Structures are given as C-alpha cells and as structure tokens.
Amino acid sequence: MSKSKFKNPVVKWIDHRLPVFSFMDHELNHYPTPKNLNYFWNFGSLAGFALVTMIVTGIVLSMNYTAHVDYAFDSVERIMRDVNHGWLIRYIHMNGASFFFIVVYIHIFRGLYYGSYKAPRELLWILGVLILLLMMATAFMGYVLPWGQMSFWGATVITNLFSAIPLVGESIVTWLWGGFSVDNSTLNRFFSLHFVLPFVIVGVVILHLVALHRFGSNNPIGIDVRGTQDTVPFSPYYTIKDLFGLSVFLSFFAAAVFFFPNFMGHPDNYIEANPMVTPAHIVPEWYFLPFYAILRAVPDKLGGVLFMFGAIAVLFILPWLDRSSVRSSQFRPIYKIFFWILLLDCVLLGYLGAMPAEGIYVILSRIATAYYFFHFLILFPLLPYIEKTKPLPISISEPILGGGSAASAFAVREKR
Amino acid sequence: MPKNSKSKNSNEGKRDFLIVSTYTIAGIGAAAVAWPLIDQMNPAADTLALASTEVDLSSLEEGQAITVTWRGKPVFVRHRTPEEIKLAKQVSLDDMRHPERDEDRVPNEKYIVLVGVCTHLGCVPLGQKSGDVKGQYGGWFCPCHGSHYDHSGRIRKGPAPTNLEVPSYKFLSDNVIKIG
Amino acid sequence: MIKSLLLFFSSHISKLFISLVIISLSNFSFAAGEKISYPQLNWSFSGILGTFDRASQQRGLQVYKEVCSGCHGMRLLAYRNLKSIGYNDDEIKAFAADNNVNTINDDGEVVERPARPSDKFVSPYPNDKAARAANGGAYPPDLSLIIKARPDGANYLHALLTGYVDAPKDQKVPDGMYYNKYYSGNLIGMPQPLYEDGVEYADGTKATPDQMAKDVTAFLAWASEPEMEDRKRLGVSVMLFLFLLTALSYFAMKQIWAPIKEK
Numbered sequence: 001m002s003k004s005k006f007k008n009p010v011v012k013w014i015d016h017r018l019p020v021f022s023f024m025d026h027e028l029n030h031y032p033t034p035k036n037l038n039y040f041w042n043f044g045s046l047a048g049f050a051l052v053t054m055i056v057t058g059i060v061l062s063m064n065y066t067a068h069v070d071y072a073f074d075s076v077e078r079i080m081r082d083v084n085h086g087w088l089i090r091y092i093h094m095n096g097a098s099f100f101f102i103v104v105y106i107h108i109f110r111g112l113y114y115g116s117y118k119a120p121r122e123l124l125w126i127l128g129v130l131i132l133l134l135m136m137a138t139a140f141m142g143y144v145l146p147w148g149q150m151s152f153w154g155a156t157v158i159t160n161l162f163s164a165i166p167l168v169g170e171s172i173v174t175w176l177w178g179g180f181s182v183d184n185s186t187l188n189r190f191f192s193l194h195f196v197l198p199f200v201i202v203g204v205v206i207l208h209l210v211a212l213h214r215f216g217s218n219n220p221i222g223i224d225v226r227g228t229q230d231t232v233p234f235s236p237y238y239t240i241k242d243l244f245g246l247s248v249f250l251s252f253f254a255a256a257v258f259f260f261p262n263f264m265g266h267p268d269n270y271i272e273a274n275p276m277v278t279p280a281h282i283v284p285e286w287y288f289l290p291f292y293a294i295l296r297a298v299p300d301k302l303g304g305v306l307f308m309f310g311a312i313a314v315l316f317i318l319p320w321l322d323r324s325s326v327r328s329s330q331f332r333p334i335y336k337i338f339f340w341i342l343l344l345d346c347v348l349l350g351y352l353g354a355m356p357a358e359g360i361y362v363i364l365s366r367i368a369t370a371y372y373f374f375h376f377l378i379l380f381p382l383l384p385y386i387e388k389t390k391p392l393p394i395s396i397s398e399p400i401l402g403g404g405s406a407a408s409a410f411a412v413r414e415k416r
Numbered sequence: 417m418p419k420n421s422k423s424k425n426s427n428e429g430k431r432d433f434l435i436v437s438t439y440t441i442a443g444i445g446a447a448a449v450a451w452p453l454i455d456q457m458n459p460a461a462d463t464l465a466l467a468s469t470e471v472d473l474s475s476l477e478e479g480q481a482i483t484v485t486w487r488g489k490p491v492f493v494r495h496r497t498p499e500e501i502k503l504a505k506q507v508s509l510d511d512m513r514h515p516e517r518d519e520d521r522v523p524n525e526k527y528i529v530l531v532g533v534c535t536h537l538g539c540v541p542l543g544q545k546s547g548d549v550k551g552q553y554g555g556w557f558c559p560c561h562g563s564h565y566d567h568s569g570r571i572r573k574g575p576a577p578t579n580l581e582v583p584s585y586k587f588l589s590d591n592v593i594k595i596g
Numbered sequence: 597m598i599k600s601l602l603l604f605f606s607s608h609i610s611k612l613f614i615s616l617v618i619i620s621l622s623n624f625s626f627a628a629g630e631k632i633s634y635p636q637l638n639w640s641f642s643g644i645l646g647t648f649d650r651a652s653q654q655r656g657l658q659v660y661k662e663v664c665s666g667c668h669g670m671r672l673l674a675y676r677n678l679k680s681i682g683y684n685d686d687e688i689k690a691f692a693a694d695n696n697v698n699t700i701n702d703d704g705e706v707v708e709r710p711a712r713p714s715d716k717f718v719s720p721y722p723n724d725k726a727a728r729a730a731n732g733g734a735y736p737p738d739l740s741l742i743i744k745a746r747p748d749g750a751n752y753l754h755a756l757l758t759g760y761v762d763a764p765k766d767q768k769v770p771d772g773m774y775y776n777k778y779y780s781g782n783l784i785g786m787p788q789p790l791y792e793d794g795v796e797y798a799d800g801t802k803a804t805p806d807q808m809a810k811d812v813t814a815f816l817a818w819a820s821e822p823e824m825e826d827r828k829r830l831g832v833s834v835m836l837f838l839f840l841l842t843a844l845s846y847f848a849m850k851q852i853w854a855p856i857k858e859k
Contacts, residue, residue: 035856056453057453060453060456063456063457064456064460074672077672077740077741078460078462080823081461081672081677081822081823082460082461082462082463083456083460083461084452084455084456084458084460084461085451085452085453085455085456086456086460087823087826087827088452088827088830089452089453089456091827232856236435236852237852237853237856240435240438240845240848240849240852240853241849241853243438243439243442243845243848243849244842244845244846244848244849247442247838247841247842247845247846248842250838250841251835251838251839251842254831254834254835254838255831255835257831258827258828258830258831258832258834258835259644259828259831261827262744267744267745267746267747267749268745270741270744270745270820271737271741271745431851434844434847434848434851435848435851435852437844438841438844438845438848441837441840441841441844442841442845445837445838445841461676462674462714465674465676465713465714466714
C-alpha cells in the first residue's frame with residue numbers, strides 16, 4: 001500500500017515498519033476539510049503555534065531562571081540584561097501568553113457562533129474546555145515566577161480563594177503554599193508545575209486533534225459534509241491559508257513584542273515582591289478579568305468562588321444545554337443576536353474586572369454575571385422552543401457556488 | 417475562459433514560483449528564529465565580564481604556590497626556587513612528549529602560571545600544597561590516572577597528551593598579574 | 597460570494613478586534629490609575645523609532661551620581677553597562693573605582709576593594725532596613741527599573757522631580773515630609789533634589805532643574821530598558837519580513853484557491 005505512496009527509499013523503508021509517514025500523509029496532507037471554512041478556522045492552528053512557541057521559549061527561559069525568592073526577580077532581570085537575546089525570548093514568552101489567550105478566546109467564540117460543540121463533536125469541545133482550564137492554571141503559575149509585586153499578590157489572592165471551601169479550606173491553602181504564606185516553597189512548586197503542565201496540555205491537544213479528525217471540521221454553514229465535492233485536501237489549500245493567517249498573526253505579535261512589550265503587563269510587576277506591602281490596586285492579567293469580575297460580583301466569599309468556577313463548568317456541559325439541532329448561527333436569527341450580547345457581556349465583565357469593586361461597577365458586574373449564567377443555563381435550553389430557524393441548504397457546495405450545481409463543482413475540481 | 421496553452425504554462429510557472437518562494441521565505445524566517453534560542457546558551461554578558469582576574473603575588477614566598485579561580489577553573493601560580501628553575505631549563509626537549517622550552521612558557525622565570533586542569537580528562541593535579549605528592553618530576557601529579565608534570569608543568573609521564581595549559585596573562589607590575 | 601465572505605470576515609474581525617482593544621485599554625487606563633495628570637513630554641526615546649540621546653544620558657548619569665546616589669541605589673546596573681551610553685573602558689574603570697565593595701581576604705576578614713567594571717552599581721546603604729532607617733522610615737526605592745515600574749514612567753518621573761511647589765495654605769505638611777503636586781497624596785518623604793546649578797555639566801549645558809530632571813530621566817529610562825534600541829531596530833526588520841511574508845502568502849493562497857473559488 002505504501003509502496004506507491006512514497007518514492008524516497010528511506011521513507012518507504014521506515015513507513016513499512018512504522019507508518020508515521022502514512023499517518024501524517026493521511027492526517028495532514030490528504031485530510032479532507034470542508035472547502036467553505038472562513039478565517040475564523042485559522043485560530044485552531046494559531047493556538048497550536050502559540051503553544052509550541054510558549055514551550056520552546058519557556059524551556060529556554062528555564063535554563064536561565066532561578067526559582068528562589070531571593071534570586072527569582074534578579075534572575076529574570078539578568079535574562080533581560082545579560083543573557084544573549086534574553087530580552088527577546090522573555091518578551092516573546094510574556095506577550096505570547098496574552099496572544100495565546102486572544103487566539104484561544106476567538107477560537108472558543110468561533111465554536112459558540114457556529115455550534116461546533118454539538119453532536120457528534122461534544123468530546124472535542126470538552127477537551128477544548130479542559131485545555132482552557134489547564135492554560136489558566138499554567139498562566140497563573142507562570143505569572144508568579146518573576147516574583148514581582150503583582151506575581152506575589154496575585155498568587156496570594158488566588159490561592160486564598162480555596163480558603164472559601166468549608167471546613168478544609170484553610171488546610172488546603174496551607175498545603176498549596178507549603179507554609180503559612182506565599183513563600184519559597186510556593187515559588188518552587190509553581191515553577192515545577194508551570195514547567196510540566198504545558199506538556200499535559202500537549203497531550204490533551206493531541207486528543208483534541210484525534211477527536212477533531214474523527215468527524216472533521218465543522219464549517220460556517222454547520223451542515224455535514226456530503227461527499228468529496230464538499231471538501232478539499234488539507235494540503236495545499238489549508239496549509240497555505242494557515243500560513244497566511246500565521247503571517248498576519250505574527251505581524252500583530254511582533255509589533256507587541258518589539259514596540260509595546262509591556263503594554264499588556266503591569267508596572268508593579270517590575271517592583272520586587274514585598275510581603276509587607278500590597279499595591280494600591282491589584283488586578284489579574286487581562287485574560288482573567290471576566291472571571292475576576294464574576295468572583296467579585298458575588299457578595300459571599302464561597303459563592304463568588306463557586307460562580308467563578310461555575311462560569312467554566314457551564315462550558316463543559318454546553319453540548320447538552322443547547323437543545324437546538326441547528327449548528328450555525330447563520331440559520332438561528334434569535335440566537336445570533338444573543339451570541340453578540342454574550343460576547344459584549346464577556347467584554348463588559350473584562351472591563352469591570354479591571355475597575356475597583358465599588359459603586360456602579362458592582363451593580364454592573366452583578367447584571368453582567370447574571371446574564372452570563374442566564375445565557376448558558378436558560379437561554380440555551382429554552383431558545384429552540386421559541387426560535388424559528390431558517391431553512392438549511394442541501395449541501396456545502398451549493399451556497400459556495402452561488403446557485404451552481406454540485407456537478408459543476410465537481411467539474412472544476414476535475415479540470416485541475 | 418479561452419487561453420492558449422503558452423500563456424497558461426507561463427501562468428503556472430509564475431504560480432509555482434510564487435508558492436515556492438512563499439514557503440522558502442517562511443522557512444528562512446523559521447531558521448532565523450533558531451539563532452537567539454541557540455545563542456542564549458553562550459556565555460552571558462555578566463559571565464564574560466568576569467573573564468579576567470588580577471592576582472597580587474607580593475606575599476608569595478619562594479617555593480610557595482597559590483591557587484586562584486579564573487573562569488571557574490583553578491589556576492596554579494608557583495614561585496619557583498633557583499633550583500627548580502635550573503631543573504626546568506636543563507631538561508632536553510627530546511625527552512618530552514610535548515616539547516616546549518621553559519622560556520616559552522614563563523615570561524618571568526620566577527613565577528610559573530598554569531591552568532590547573534590535567535590535559536588528560538580534566539582532573540585537578542596535586543602539588544600545590546607543601547604536603548602534596550608532586551610526582552616523579554617534582555612539579556604536579558594527577559591522581560586520577562597518574563600523569564606526572566615537571567617544574568614547568570610539562571607532561572613527562574602518564575596518559576596526558578599535552579603540557580598543562582598556560583593561560584594568557586601579563587604582568588601589570590612586578591608583583592601583579594592579570595589573567596585573561 | 598467571496599465578497600460577502602470578506603465583508604463578513606472584516607466586520608466580525610473588526611468587532612472582535614475592537615473588543616480586544618477595549619479590554620487592553622481598560623487594563624492600561626486602569627494601570628494609569630492615579631487621577632493626577634502631568635505634562636507629556638516629547639522624549640527622544642519614545643515612539644517606534646525613538647533612540648536615546650547619549651549626551652543627555654551622560655549628563656543624567658552625572659545627576660544620578662552627584663544627587664540621587666546619596667540615597668538611591670541601582671543594583672541591577674553594572675558599571676560595564678555604561679559602555680552602551682558612550683563611555684570607554686578606561687573611563688568606566690575609573691568611574692567604578694570611585695566606589696568600594698566588600699570582599700573577603702585570604703585571612704577571612706571582610707575588607708574593601710575598589711569596584712571593578714564587572715561589579716554592579718554600589719548601593720548607598722548595605723540593606724533595605726538601613727536605607728529605611730536613614731531616611732526617617734521612608735524607603736528610597738532602587739532606581740534600576742523605576743521607569744518601567746511606574747505607569748507612564750518617564751513623564752511621571754520628570755513631573756515628580758519638578759513638582760515641588762509651596763503647599764496650599766490649608767495643607768499641613770508634617771516634619772520630614774515635603775509637598776509635591778504630582779505625588780499621589782501630595783506628601784512625599786523625598787526632599788526637593790534638584791536646584792538651579794545643582795550640578796555643573798561638563799558640556800556647558802545650563803543645569804536648570806527641568807534640564808536635570810530630563811537628563812536623569814533619559815539615563816534612568818535607559819537603565820530600565822537597556823535593550824530598547826536593539827529591540828526597536830530588530831523590530832523594524834522583523835516587521836518588514838513579516839509584511840513580505842504576509843503579502844506573498846496572500847497571493848500564493850489566492851493562486852492555490854483560484855480553481856476552487858472559480859464560478
């Protein structure tokens with residue numbers, strides 16, 4: 001079988017014994033992909049690229065970093081000042097975290113808009129939410145490592161969330177810290193976990209891809225692929241499209257790294273951690289702000305923690321909360337409006353997370369939090385009973401060809 | 417779309433050229449990114465700044481030796497007696513594995529300065545302290561695999577292939593040397 | 597169809613992009629926190645192509661040495677780093693040798709030796725507690741990262757250094773505190789550091805407080821981001837490369853997809 005596929009004798013020899021080349025050829029080269037994917041489908045591969053970038057720069061940074069409260073801050077500054085190209089590598093890693101989250105959030109909202117989480121892709125979605133959760137844990141612990149003021153106080157505040165758990169809360173926090181405050185033991189274990197979790201993410205990403213390739217990508221119309229006339233081989237069509245998307249992404253990324261490297265950071269993190277002085281306003285990194293707003297919106301300590309984790313928990317059960325059988329918002333006129341409201345709601349929560357918890361901000365946080373849960377827990381299950389969806393097209397080829405027949409689509413492909 | 421085959425061919429040629437050059441440029445970019453990742457493992461600016469060391473020899477008596485640290489390695493400095501200098505100079509070069517004249521190894525014959533790392537497999541030879549084994553030739557002796565060095569740090573017996581390395585150094589004054 | 601796809605794409609991307617900008621801006625404006633506004637100066641090092649002004653940096657080093665270094669350390673900066681603001685090896689060696697660092701001699705005693713270019717800037721106090729004790733409990737912060745560690749650092753520092761004015765009548769200024777119109781809360785533990793002709797510039801520049809504040813800010817901005825010029829220079833080449841790659845991959849993509857998109 002592989003005889004005709006590969007010309008190179010070495011490749012042929014290896015592939016006969018270990019069919020990695022057949023696998024890659026099948027999954028990356030011939031892999032049939034819907035031909036109507038828009039640019040929002042670029043963000044999956046961009047997320048993969050961001051993950052690899054973070055791992056590579058992270059390994060390199062760890063070669064120069066010292067995980068000790070007395071040396072951590074200075075070792076990061078040594079990377080910035082003395083290590084060859086250290087500033088570049090560190091700024092890539094630091095801004096890479098933000099861009100990773102930007103890409104992943106767009107990827108998630110893409111899934112929400114086009115109903116990519118619906119049967120038969122429920123596990124694909126759940127694995128994705130798991131990746132998000134692992135990313136958050138990794139990012140949080142990574143932010144502690146430079147041992148600046150925000151590192152220290154962020155670690156203190158977030159670990160203290162667990163003290164809200166009844167009875168065992170205090171013991172759990174002490175256990176997390178390995179002491180009676182965030183200190184050297186905490187820094188060491190955070191470094192260890194920050195190093196290892198990305199590889200766990202890689203494992204889940206592989207499962208995510210296996211699940212994806214089981215049924216193939218969803219598409220903007222949300223109807224199933226009917227046959228080869230609806231798909232194109234991944235290569236060269238989507239390899240070149242991903243390369244173009246990557247170039248655009250890198251242009252934004254490089255602009256941040258080279259010209260505004262500290263735009264998404266906080267000045268206080270250039271002050272070494274001081275357990276005796278809390279900065280006037282502590283805020284998490286921007287990608288945690290919506291969750292932080294939910295945490296603060298609830299007046300009860302335990303309640304706040306539960307709502308915050310609940311905001312992610314609802315994502316896990318989303319495939320069963322949404323009762324509509326129509327995937328794409330293009331054919332769900334009412335859901336489409338609510339989708340944009342949800343997006344604005346999340347942006348608003350992000351904004352509120354950065355504002356002081358007082359006055360109008362508290363009230364707005366509560367409204368926005370209420371909407372978030374209303375959207376997932378009430379709107380998703382009930383909307384299908386009210387909403388009248390638009391008629392679905394017969395196949396992917398039809399709308400793409402603007403009234404042409406499936407046969408002519410086939411003819412175009414034959415011509416090549 | 418009616419096209420004659422010639423223009424079609426040249427279009428395909430242009431098309432292929434465009435695609436190939438796109439992927440080539442992308443490949444060049446990826447390769448360029450590798451350099452900072454590799455170069456970060458080279459000595460950093462602060463490490464390079466410590467690459468030279470000054471040593472004051474004024475308190476070093478005849479027959480005594482001191483060991484100083486330079487670039488993370490021991491450097492041997494021995495104040496040789498006239499007897500030792502004589503021995504170092506009169507040996508015939510024919511008897512040596514790595515023939516070098518003593519004059520070529522010491523700018524000031526009173527002081528011998530050596531990198532204290534055996535050229536065999538990197539152990540630190542004995543012979544700096546007064547009670548140390550100094551080997552058959554009175555210089556240094558490497559305990560790991562039995563290399564014997566003479567008063568000029570030259571290999572005379574044992575597995576080491578070359579003489580003990582003389583670091584680059586210069587006398588800033590009569591008694592102060594700058595190594596590196 | 598392609599057009600409508602593009603339209604769809606652009607409108608949605610722009611929405612997402614705007615929201616992202618809002619998120620980042622909210623973070624940023626929040627970081628800018630304090631409601632006090634101070635003069636926005638036109639620094640040579642601001643902007644995408646900005647570079648440091650060597651002469652100003654060197655004057656700034658003089659201000660740091662003669663005025664600030666009495667209380668403020670710069671422990672992350674090494675004397676050898678001064679090479680990148682235009683000093684040669686001998687000048688750096690002499691500059692370093694004016695300071696003493698502790699070392700342990702062969703008899704195990706702590707002795708002083710002159711600082712070398714490889715040493716970090718010697719701090720005025722042996723530790724934070726001594727610094728605090730010597731300044732009435734107010735800790736004079738280390739200046740190595742001060743520009744990066746304050747929102748809008750350069751403008752803030754310049755404003756702070758020139759912000760000493762007479763306190764309004766209703767404002768009580770306790771002993772050991774000073775009134776500064778740009779400091780959060782207006783009461784600062786640092787007495788006014790810069791006075792007319794407080795230093796004598798070798799290049800003949802008139803040493804007004806404003807000039808000295810600008811110079812020392814230029815010096816400290818470099819100390820915070822010594823990589824800045826390299827970073828921007830490399831950034832320009834990287835951006836040009838990426839624009840080329842984006843253009844090429846766009847046209848290559850159009851070529852490859854042409855048979856599929858053909859009607």
